[in-house]
Amino acid sequence: MRNPDVVVVGAGVIGAACAEALSAAGLRVTVLDRGPLGAGTSAAGEGNVLVSDKGPGPELDLALASLRRWPDLLADLGADVEWDAKGGLVVATGAVEPLLDLAAAQRSAGVDARPLTPAEAFDLEPHLTRAVVAAVHYPQDAQVQPVLVTKALLAAVRRRGGVLRPGVRALGVRLAHGAVAAVRTADGDVPCGAAVIACGPWSGEVSAAFGAPVSVLPRRGVVLVTAALPPGTVRHKVYDADYVGAVASGDADLQVSTVVEATAGGTVLIGSSRERVGFDASPRVEVPRALARRAVGLFPVLRDVPVLRSYGGFRPYAPDHLPVIGADPRRPGLWHATGHEGAGIGLAAATGRLLAELVTGADPHVDPRPFRVDRPGVCA
Template sequence: MRHPDVVVAGAGVVGAACAEALSRAGLRVLVLDRGAPASGTTAAGEGNVLVSDKEPGPELVLARASRRRWPELLAELREELGPAAAEAEWEPKGGLVVATTEETAAPLQGFAKAHRDVGIRAEPITLDEVASREPWLTRKLTAAIHYPEDAQLQPVLAATTLLAAVRARGGEVRPGVRAVGVRRGENGAVQAIRTDRGEFPCAAVVNACGPWAGAFAADCGAPIAVLPRRGLVLVTAPLPPGTVQHKVYDADYVGAVASGDAELQTSTVVESTRAGTVLIGSSRQRAGFDETIRFDVLRELARKAAALFPVLANVPVMRAYGGFRPYTPDHLPVIGEDPRLPGLWHATGHEGAGIGLAAATGQLLAELFTGRESTVDATPFRVGRPAVAEEVRA
């Protein structure tokens, strides 16, 4: 291809969504990744597209925009690429958040009311209604909230579909190329991206390196506070259809998501896939890039899942996997151009919500890049906010 207008560093679902939206806007896009496309954080994700786990504020606004955009975007790509090339296993299955103790019931109900106050469908349901929706769920519950807007997709399929659209529009995707910085021109702006395979001239670079985004930004001379946060997931053998019908999680999951604690935290999350397997999470720990699979964590996840769904107690586990999520200290993504380095853009810091937020992130970044009116207010996600970047010029 000719010199690209934009190089996207990172072929996970966020980078793929940015590349798709930029190519849709008519830009020539090159996507680079240190490994295979969608083989990092995206491959270790559960495919959640959630509004239920976010408190009212900027991230929830972005999540709602992304929840609207995902089915529209997938429909557009099916029309453009054909159904076979644009299958992402989209399932608007809804979510069920439950309290299992008296102490967590009132906070869950208060959280749901706060959601309803901003227009989210958060429907309290009786225990009899819970039994009709999830027959295998424990009856030892103190409260339950149904979130019809929660959905799920297959993250690797979603990312590869987005990248297929980039290729179809004349862009390029190159795996096995690690970005190591940028070259600036005489005016101080980005002139090329530097990689372990040489330089690629371009007018702009999008840092979508996920957990490695902080390191890449530092290599570019514009550091941002993005750190890896490790998580583990169990996968069961396939179960009969209907064993788990929603994304079901204990109310303590919301607190774990919002926590900045570096130490290990586990909370109960159970959901099925179209293949019939059940995904069991979740854990969070800031341990650098340590890839150790801790069996004590896996046992804790299994124990909690079996308490929520007793039917899982004797179900074999096929495998476990782990991954690193890009964490920021204020729990908000970083989306936009870096004011310290013209031509360097960031789309990272989504932690465990990147799959759900990707569609709106790509759309927002492309709108900012092309100067169009943005779908959501980009100010909360700006690079120069105190929690993320230091020594940023006003």
């Protein structure tokens, strides 16, 4: 068997998207993951594909590029990944100006953001609290089943002759003339011409082992899952206006903002929480209580609906809230694709394409400079 051109370390949605795009560009790819494929952060998400939660700037540019890419990519994959172009609704029950100002700025950047009166919001979501005083509708927002889309991307890699190796821990790199020549694993070296670290919240740990540390930290989040409700009870992804502030915050303390959306099976997902507690997965009863209380405030119809379970995960968090995508100048042949926090599903399509363009020397379809590895605060 011929050696791979590129080894991708990490089989979550970002690693899978990078591997898919690299294999589509004609490169031989091997994907390594220390655990099962797609079983880390990607399996603990809601599957958000959002533009509504991002202000103008590089991340929104990447999100819009990804949104444009997803339809063609999913058609190429030929798999049912429960894509739902449901749209988003952001509501305010207090100050209106921040929500409307953000929507105006987003429109200037190419987002379809439509201000609504409370009555118009209730037409879209009849079960919303009547405390809503303003809303913005985002028709471009969508949802996908994260495990299904990750598996579909990896299946495409395998069809093109790529190799998937779950249960293989990457330990570092072997260099030749200062450049990456192989990825060292517990099962032996994997010779290659390039390596991509796409390990989500574990990227800080793995990059340090590879001799090129980046400042990517875990940020824990919890999601509640309710019993199935009648179709149409919750029709869009609905969240309160303080969600955007929570996403952009670097505060280590627990933050809770209300996010409510239905799944294809009729269950309702309730989020979102954010806290920096390292990799501590200990259950904390105050988190689901806070999520449930705020969700009922947004949708009173949920008051007597049973919560079947909760699940949590760790999101990869960069200090400046931007993904890390590109070559590492400290290690020729080493690349990074990480730091997407809770936006990895939505940003995956454009991230994979951008990474493949940079590796192959093609013209990048979005400006890669804001995501460079050697920007301030990222190189550890």
